[in-house]
Amino acid sequence: MRYAASERLRHPARVVAFGFATAIAIGTALLSLPLATETGHRTGLVDALFTATSAVCVTGLVTVDTGGHWSTFGEVVILALIQAGGLGIMTLATLITVLVAGRLGLRSRLLAQAETKLLGLSGIRRVVRNIVLFSLLSEAVVAAVLTVRFAVGYDQSWGRAAYQGVFHAISAFNNAGFSLHSDNLMRYVGDPWVCLTVAAAVIVGGLGFPVVFELARSWRRPAMWSVVTRITLGLTIALLVLGTVVFTAVEFANPRTLGALEVSDRVLAGFFHSVMTRTAGFNSIDIAALHPESLFATDLLMFIGGGSAGTAGGIKVTTFGLLAFVLWSEVRGEPAVNVGRRRVPETNHRQALAIVLLGIGAVAASTFLLLALTRHSLDSVLFEAISAFATVGLSTGITFDLPPAAELLLVGLMFLGRIGPLTVASALALRRRTRRFELPEERTIVG
Amino acid sequence: MRYAASERLRHPARVVAFGFATAIAIGTALLSLPLATETGHRTGLVDALFTATSAVCVTGLVTVDTGGHWSTFGEVVILALIQAGGLGIMTLATLITVLVAGRLGLRSRLLAQAETKLLGLSGIRRVVRNIVLFSLLSEAVVAAVLTVRFAVGYDQSWGRAAYQGVFHAISAFNNAGFSLHSDNLMRYVGDPWVCLTVAAAVIVGGLGFPVVFELARSWRRPAMWSVVTRITLGLTIALLVLGTVVFTAVEFANPRTLGALEVSDRVLAGFFHSVMTRTAGFNSIDIAALHPESLFATDLLMFIGGGSAGTAGGIKVTTFGLLAFVLWSEVRGEPAVNVGRRRVPETNHRQALAIVLLGIGAVAASTFLLLALTRHSLDSVLFEAISAFATVGLSTGITFDLPPAAELLLVGLMFLGRIGPLTVASALALRRRTRRFELPEERTIVG
Numbered sequence: 001m002r003y004a005a006s007e008r009l010r011h012p013a014r015v016v017a018f019g020f021a022t023a024i025a026i027g028t029a030l031l032s033l034p035l036a037t038e039t040g041h042r043t044g045l046v047d048a049l050f051t052a053t054s055a056v057c058v059t060g061l062v063t064v065d066t067g068g069h070w071s072t073f074g075e076v077v078i079l080a081l082i083q084a085g086g087l088g089i090m091t092l093a094t095l096i097t098v099l100v101a102g103r104l105g106l107r108s109r110l111l112a113q114a115e116t117k118l119l120g121l122s123g124i125r126r127v128v129r130n131i132v133l134f135s136l137l138s139e140a141v142v143a144a145v146l147t148v149r150f151a152v153g154y155d156q157s158w159g160r161a162a163y164q165g166v167f168h169a170i171s172a173f174n175n176a177g178f179s180l181h182s183d184n185l186m187r188y189v190g191d192p193w194v195c196l197t198v199a200a201a202v203i204v205g206g207l208g209f210p211v212v213f214e215l216a217r218s219w220r221r222p223a224m225w226s227v228v229t230r231i232t233l234g235l236t237i238a239l240l241v242l243g244t245v246v247f248t249a250v251e252f253a254n255p256r257t258l259g260a261l262e263v264s265d266r267v268l269a270g271f272f273h274s275v276m277t278r279t280a281g282f283n284s285i286d287i288a289a290l291h292p293e294s295l296f297a298t299d300l301l302m303f304i305g306g307g308s309a310g311t312a313g314g315i316k317v318t319t320f321g322l323l324a325f326v327l328w329s330e331v332r333g334e335p336a337v338n339v340g341r342r343r344v345p346e347t348n349h350r351q352a353l354a355i356v357l358l359g360i361g362a363v364a365a366s367t368f369l370l371l372a373l374t375r376h377s378l379d380s381v382l383f384e385a386i387s388a389f390a391t392v393g394l395s396t397g398i399t400f401d402l403p404p405a406a407e408l409l410l411v412g413l414m415f416l417g418r419i420g421p422l423t424v425a426s427a428l429a430l431r432r433r434t435r436r437f438e439l440p441e442e443r444t445i446v447g
Numbered sequence: 448m449r450y451a452a453s454e455r456l457r458h459p460a461r462v463v464a465f466g467f468a469t470a471i472a473i474g475t476a477l478l479s480l481p482l483a484t485e486t487g488h489r490t491g492l493v494d495a496l497f498t499a500t501s502a503v504c505v506t507g508l509v510t511v512d513t514g515g516h517w518s519t520f521g522e523v524v525i526l527a528l529i530q531a532g533g534l535g536i537m538t539l540a541t542l543i544t545v546l547v548a549g550r551l552g553l554r555s556r557l558l559a560q561a562e563t564k565l566l567g568l569s570g571i572r573r574v575v576r577n578i579v580l581f582s583l584l585s586e587a588v589v590a591a592v593l594t595v596r597f598a599v600g601y602d603q604s605w606g607r608a609a610y611q612g613v614f615h616a617i618s619a620f621n622n623a624g625f626s627l628h629s630d631n632l633m634r635y636v637g638d639p640w641v642c643l644t645v646a647a648a649v650i651v652g653g654l655g656f657p658v659v660f661e662l663a664r665s666w667r668r669p670a671m672w673s674v675v676t677r678i679t680l681g682l683t684i685a686l687l688v689l690g691t692v693v694f695t696a697v698e699f700a701n702p703r704t705l706g707a708l709e710v711s712d713r714v715l716a717g718f719f720h721s722v723m724t725r726t727a728g729f730n731s732i733d734i735a736a737l738h739p740e741s742l743f744a745t746d747l748l749m750f751i752g753g754g755s756a757g758t759a760g761g762i763k764v765t766t767f768g769l770l771a772f773v774l775w776s777e778v779r780g781e782p783a784v785n786v787g788r789r790r791v792p793e794t795n796h797r798q799a800l801a802i803v804l805l806g807i808g809a810v811a812a813s814t815f816l817l818l819a820l821t822r823h824s825l826d827s828v829l830f831e832a833i834s835a836f837a838t839v840g841l842s843t844g845i846t847f848d849l850p851p852a853a854e855l856l857l858v859g860l861m862f863l864g865r866i867g868p869l870t871v872a873s874a875l876a877l878r879r880r881t882r883r884f885e886l887p888e889e890r891t892i893v894g
């Protein structure tokens with residue numbers, strides 16, 4: 001029994017993959033019930049599987065209109081899957097971080113504790129409780145604000161407003177991007193109450209638990225912050241500002257997106273889109289109407305994604321930031337990679353490299369296959385592939401008329417995008433082999 | 448004097464950049480002469496600069512039709528620039544490899560000599576002589592075959608055939624992709640004499656001098672081959688086969704490309720296109736008529752490019768191969784990255800990582816700007832940006848009607864693509880700083 005448990009701990013990535021696959025299977029079964037649809041007709045297996053995967057992986061891509069197709073039962077199933085997926089990834093990613101640290105020897109373990117300010121194996125229960133409390137509390141606050149706004153500002157009944165508020169709060173905090181409206185959040189494009197509340201929920205959920213926990217403990221002492229927190233905060237702010245400036249500037253005069261709005265609303269919508277690329281996936285403007293350069297900039301931001309061990313997807317800002325530091329050190333000719341006053345070890349570089357290469361490989365292969373399977377252009381197809389891999393959920397609209405083979409490809413890509421980076425970052429590190437001897441060294445030429 | 452020389456050797460990347468910039472400046476001046484055009488009218492400065500840069504960087508992108516716009520004088524200038532650029536990059540890259548090895552301490556230097564089978568500083572003259580002899584001999588053989596074919600198979604006068612043969616031989620061996628025909632090599636699509644001869648020249652020139660030299664010395668003893676030669680040969684063959692299969696299969700029934708040809712010619716044309724993506728840039732089929740998935744596959748192959756220290760561009764198969772080995776080691780949980788029976792040092796990984804990140808960054812930024820500057824779709828623009836960065840020269844046809852700002856952007860991208868990877872791979876290694884103390888280590892979370 002003890003042996004079996006320790007065996008499982010040795011391959012936590014399998015636990016994560018198994019857990020997510022199980023949740024998707026249950027979700028598919030429930031969404032296949034006639035009860036789950038508005039019309040009472042059974043949903044096709046591929047669409048049910050697609051929706052369940054999209055919900056559990058908190059992606060938000062949909063092949064059927066969420067509010068129109070599913071019954072209230074179906075919507076609650078989707079909401080439960082989102083909550084399970086979001087809590088699941090946050091808890092497992094945080095725990096795996098602790099576990100990995102625990103197996104790296106005492107010195108590293110202590111350092112890792114200093115990093116994330118988390119406890120070792122003995123504190124698992126406390127970690128899980130903290131994450132659940134943090135999630136539910138955040139969602140409750142967001143739901144309350146939205147409910148009031150929907151009831152007061154849009155003359156909805158309090159019951160209806162509460163249902164909409166809770167749904168969009170959970171969808172936002174878990175970076176899922178599912179909406180009950182067929183136009184997603186486009187009707188709220190000029191409403192700062194809704195947009196800024198949703199944006200705040202997305203940002204907090206996407207920072208990742210280790211960073212939020214460290215900020216809660218020592219937000220007054222930035223000098224004590226770990227490498228993770230420094231990179232995550234710095235890059236989150238930088239990318240949000242950059243995205244806001246780029247989208248607002250490029251789309252400013254586009255009559256089909258920002259051009260139709262008041263000037264102040266254009267900035268709000270530019271900021272909202274910038275937040276949603278990382279990787280929540282709500283939209284308050286029509287994605288299909290964006291200029292190609294905005295679509296491409298969105299591609300890049302979606303691929304980078306949000307913080308580690310949170311509800312965001314993508315390769316994560318930590319991976320991106322570490323690679324940027326490695327590049328900077330190489331250009332400067334520095335022998336080591338230092339962030340703040342800390343040296344980041346070589347094994348960490350290789351993990352980051354592996355994650356970004358796997359991400360590029362998965363997106364490139366999927367893009368090629370989607371181009372072959374459909375008649376859409378690269379603009380839309382690359383956008384769709386990155387949106388699925390980075391669990392974003394934005395789309396130019398091609399999701400609705402994909403052939404089943406392409407839908408299944410996106411199902412696989414969403415699953416890989418959700419558990420892949422975590423797997424590479426952690427589980428592989430656990431089975432680091434030791435060689436009995438080292439081979440003689442030989443430099444190769446590159447470039 | 449001695450000091451100045453050693454200062455220059457300390458920054459060989461500056462020598463390379465300065466040399467290429469000088470050649471481009473001279474070429475621009477010559478191509479701006481009225482004498483250089485068919486009509487006797489002066490060519491605009493941006494077009495002259497673009498053509499000179501494209502020739503020196505052996506790219507092959509053109510904003511004016513080479514055979515139609517330029518006089519024989521202009522064509523000879525272009526040919527001289529191609530030859531200077533090709534010989535320049537091959538010589539300087541090979542020498543820098545030796546120089547870098549020379550500064551790494553005795554042990555590494557000896558290993559590096561074993562790698563490339565080249566001599567140290569004392570043998571510079573011999574290395575240069577060998578490269579020039581190898582280039583001229585290869586070009587002479589290719590020119591002879593093409594001349595006979597043009598004269599006998601196409602009823603050209605021997606003088607005309609020889610001129611065409613020499614031009615296309617030099618353009619092929621140096622992976623330049625310039626052609627005197629307005630349809631590039633499309634008229635020869637079913638001619639194996641022309642296509643296979645050009646393909647052979649492109650492959651040999653693109654392998655890189657160190658690999659060719661090692662093969663010439665020890666082709667009978669594969670067990671003795673260096674890491675560079677193993678990776679270059681293995682990946683060259685694998686990517687050529689993969690490209691041939693993909694292009695032939697995808698375009699087989701496309702009436703605007705392979706579909707119009709005899710079945711055996713379809714395979715020939717698929718193979719030819721596969722070779723030309725790495726990174727020669729001739730085309731025997733209409734690039735604009737390719738299916739989007741073929742364009743995208745071409746993007747990937749162009750970005751990877753050919754061998755190091757040869758006339759090919761891109762990040763190089765050595766960089767790509769090393770990163771693949773790093774990824775494989777990480778997935779397997781191996782503590783070291785081994786190729787064959789040799790361990791590749793960590794500094795090498797970082798160089799490869801830096802090259803690929805700079806490449807992706809340059810292509811992504813240029814793609815965004817080209818999308819903003821023009822009305823073309825991502826399919827064409829990404830293709831154009833990668834073609835410029837990887838000094839390929841294939842185009843869907845948008846080069847002819849770009850605004851001047853976009854032309855200048857491509858000029859910069861061609862220059863960066865030609866000298867950037869070499870610079871990162873070598874010059875930066877020379878100014879590796881030593882820190883007096885190491886900072887305390889801290890792992891970060893990624894993924």
Ligand SMILES: [K+]
Pocket residue numbers: 058059060175176177279280281391392393
């Ligand atoms: K999402």
Ligand SMILES: [K+]
Pocket residue numbers: 505506507622623624726727728838839840
């Ligand atoms: K070329």
